[in-house]
Amino acid sequence: MKAVAAFLLVLCYLAGSHAWNCKVGPRLYNIKQIDAGQGQVVATDKYNRAYYLIRTYWYSMSSGYIKHASVGPAGIWGTDTKNKVYKYIGGNFTLVNGLSMEQVDAGGDGQVVGVTPSTYRAYCLRDSYSLAYKGTGSVSWNYHSRILKYYTCGPKYGCWGVDSSSRVYHTPRVTPSSCSYSSWRYVSGLSMKMIEVASDGSVFGVATNGRVYQRTGIYSSRTYGLSWSSVSMCMPISHVTYDLGNLWAVTTSGLLLQCSQ
Secondary structure, eight states: OHHHHHHHHHHHHOOOOSOOOOOOOOHHHOOEHHHHHTEEEEEEEEEOEEEEEEEEEEOOOSOOEEEEEEEEETEEEEEEETEEEEEEETTTEEBBSOOOOOOEESSSSOOOOEETTTTEEEEEEEEHTTTTOSSSSSSSEEEEEEEEEEEEEEEESSEEEEEETEEEEEEEOOOTOOOOOOEEEOOOSSSEEEEEOOSSEEEEEEETSOEEEEEOBBBBTTOOOEEEEEEOOOOOOOEEEEETEEEEEETTTTTTTEEEO
């Protein structure tokens, strides 16, 4: 496996673009999904185990099965193989009673968003629940009137989502204390399978063909941006996240790339 990773690394250097330089990231074999925020990085592998990155080493977070993990101002949240929602409390993933979620995102300004399995309805959990939850009681989710298969928020410039037809949508603001939101806007140009918003408002996504794109021209007066810019990768990508100058990309073969400009 190490020889294969080294060979792929050489390919990445040869195929690298002038804008981004990629290397093989900290070794976590069979990685499936990754999320970064506020200087923290979490990931899951194909065996549905969750990991936390400390410097260049991955540490197991739980003996349970977590298929998707997210980190941000609301803490660390995840969903398991039965679509139950968890918050990481005191060194363990603690069950959060309420709706089942296919995917959750903790990158907003204290709120948590997610999508339900099968129906793909988009929901938001107010910061009064997400920040204060300590493992007891239930929480109440607010429906966001949109069918999405992937939903992500940042502390600034709103939230983004991908629907079941791989179309991209954006809402310029979600209020953490109430989960009220602005109208949804269809963002044309590409079909995406997932998209992520960084703490600084940067937006990256993976197109249905496995190519990575960054949304350019995002400002406070135009939170949906202007256009999509291709990020050259040497292999097809299944998942990306960005934080503090690092673009993390998971290849379809389960290899982690760490890219910077």
